Amino acid sequence: MMAAAQGKAERTIMRISSAIEKTAKANSITIEKLERNSSEKIKSQIYHKYIKMKKGIFLWEKFEKFSTLQDSAGWKLLSDFVGEKECLMFFENGDNTIIRIRNGSDLHSLLYEMFGFEFYITNFETDYVLCFNHHDCLVGCGTAKAWIEEVDKERIEQGCEYGINA
Numbered sequence: 556m557m558a559a560a561q562g563k564a565e566r567t568i569m570r571i572s573s574a575i576e577k578t579a580k581a582n583s584i585t586i587e588k589l590e591r592n593s594s595e596k597i598k599s600q601i602y603h604k605y606i607k608m609k610k611g612i613f614l615w616e617k618f619e620k621f622s623t624l625q626d627s628a629g630w631k632l633l634s635d636f637v638g639e640k641e642c643l644m645f646f647e648n649g650d651n652t653i654i655r656i657r658n659g660s661d662l663h664s665l666l667y668e669m670f671g672f673e674f675y676i677t678n679f680e681t682d683y684v685l686c687f688n689h690h691d692c693l694v695g696c697g698t699a700k701a702w703i704e705e706v707d708k709e710r711i712e713q714g715c716e717y718g719i720n721a
Contacts, residue, residue: 572652634659
């Protein structure tokens with residue numbers, strides 16, 4: 556009985572990637588799901604470049620060199636970092652899908668239409684990883700680390716009270 560109930564619960568969990576696909580379709584935003592072997596290769600590169608330890612529940616807790624910026628609207632900043640380049644969005648919690656998004660504008664439009672959720676952004680080269688987590692923090696590695704530090708510096712100069720951790 557318990558196993559049947561658990562199986563049913565697993566089937567009813569909505570994958571974030573499915574919600575993104577629906578939102579993209581409803582808003583005429585072109586996205587593409589990467590093939591499984593491409594997704595696995597990208598995640599492997601991220602683990603080799605940015606993970607320092609196996610402790611922690613979430614991927615962002617395992618990053619070696621990173622910067623953070625706490626801002627409940629921090630997801631809005633991501634379009635500035637991505638710009639006109641394409642990016643890849645991925646998730647944890649059993650959703651192994653990686654979604655290719657054409658540019659920062661499309662990324663912003665998708666996120667604007669979605670409910671809040673934890674996600675990661677990178678590129679095909681894995682030059683960076685950005686996470687917007689359930690603590691309303693942007694966490695960045697690679698080239699995103701310096702970008703977050705610069706955004707934080709600008710905010711401090713403007714009198715905003717946002718902190719950075721490294």
